[in-house]
Amino acid sequence: MTRFVTIFLAFVIFSVQAFAVAVDDNPLEDPAKEAVARELMKEIRCLVCQNQSIEDSNADLARDLRQVVRERIALGDTPENVRAYLVDRYGDWVLLEPPVKPQTYLLWASPFLFLLVVVYLVFRRRSTTAGAAPLSAEEEAELEAILAAKEREQ
DSSP: OHHHHHHHHHHHHHHGGGGOOOOOOOOOSSHHHHHHHHHHHTTBBOSSSSSOBTTTOOSHHHHHHHHHHHHHHHTTOOHHHHHHHHHHHHOGGGBSSOOOSGGGHHHHHHHHHHHHHHHHHHHHHHHHHHSOOOOOHHHHHHHHHHHHHHHHHO
């Protein structure tokens, strides 16, 4: 029985680490600036994670980007300046919602283009299968022979 209790306690003690949550790094001392930084962090994409903001991510790069955002805000940069700084370094992809500009037109239009292609393919398939060509005289005779043979079997 003591062996079971020992194994159970060891399991509990070692599994507690699985529930550990990354504590956020050094928040800004000014609550107003920290609020601005947190709002901006919601708009910046984690470059490691799939479609997750740096505020929600526990990746090391996301932690580094949070620190960069805080440093820039602490130095007095506006959110627009911080956004521009990150876009200059990482491109428009770092923003969770990229701006609409000539370089991103294809990105914004791609869902509509995909939908148009799907609709085109569906209607094209229907038009080719809807109008079956009539049987030739040879095919008609072959069909009648097959049907006659089928009737004789029954």
